[in-house]
Amino acid sequence: MIPQNFEYSQPNNLNEALALLAGGNAKVLAGGMSLIPLMKLRLAAPDHLVDLSRVTDLKSIREEAGTIKIGAMTTHWEIEASPLLRSKCPLLAEAASNIGDVQVRNMGTIGGSIAHADPAADYPASLLALEAQVRIASAKRERTLSIADFLVEALTTALEPGEIVREIIVPVEASGTGVSYQKMVQPASGFAIVGTAARVRKSGGKVSFVRVGITGLAGKAFRATGVEKLLAGTAGSAADVQKAAAVAADGVDANTDLHASAAYRCQMAKVYTARALTQALARVS
């Protein structure tokens, strides 16, 4: 329960942090909700931790040119409670409110969560449905990746040594969009057994826009483009939703663990996808 010795730095701004990370050996400490338990169990034993808690430039939520930019050190609670996100990107606020428990939401950060890339984390489903962008910084350069390119596989992202997540960029939701995040929760850990995020818009009585992201089912979260194609252009009736949701797990190599077998997860992916689509359609104004 006591971690191995490590060096600890607490930079005061982003440039200091990036300079400390430039060597490539240091590990970033964001909210510490995954890293600290791993260190206490000695499953992780970094030599050097760079704690970003004083880097206030990474803690902001601001609207800019049709997008909302969320600093990597913004906590789940700040996202859940943000009036800006609740009114202009409610899907992300809803996803944040589903994470872990209140203690985790008070400490854990969006940047830390996506950089850890747990295959059952809540954010990726919504970020994929939102086609979010991830801005990455290092001492040498900056780059921006789509969330789909950022999440490489289970517990693996496109981050290179010395790089950190700087901010996450989501679109301001167009008026008339209905959104929903539906999650089957594993009660002990709070992680998703499966979770589906949906965004839909209608025009002239037909579904004109649909985005679906699914987490927890496979090694990494993914966009369920099969579901999207089947629902687009329909009237969005209950039967249309069932038909589209039925392909949610098609072609997916589903996870098995103590809590749910692959077959059960696939079935639940269909059920929760149908629920997310139904609620999102009901919320279309």
Added chain:
Amino acid sequence: MKISGSYTLPVARERTYELLQDPDILAQCMPGTDHLAKIGPDEYEMKMKMVISAVQGLFAGKIRVADQKPPAQFRLLVEGSGKVGFLKGDGVLTLVTSDALPSDPSTDVHYEGEVQVGGVIAGVGQRLLDTTAKLVIRKFFEKLTELAGQASLPAAVK
């Protein structure tokens, strides 16, 4: 935990079998292998450093090949242990000439086995074991495909 699946390699069955028995090739394909040496007939010792996200573990162990029926099948026994836990695996690999690409020789490698993982890593990582196992197996075959491509180049030239 049961593990099963298959992977198609773009090389003929005999060649695939040879590759899977070659310690140098295996050492390059298994993620994090530091050291792999023959210690007896069909028996190897190895050291691995697995790094997955923030988690890293050093494992030392043995690999044994048994019940060889070249070029169709062999049994692989693996055991390893480290500070973070232990691992024991027993599986059968079956090689079948693939008909997916009739123009090119290719081989389906089917694997089926049982893996036991214990210690701290199994206690807290249960939720991620299956995902991680699949990831490691996929990386193994991807690297093997890459090496097979290089190794079979001279044959293709002639």
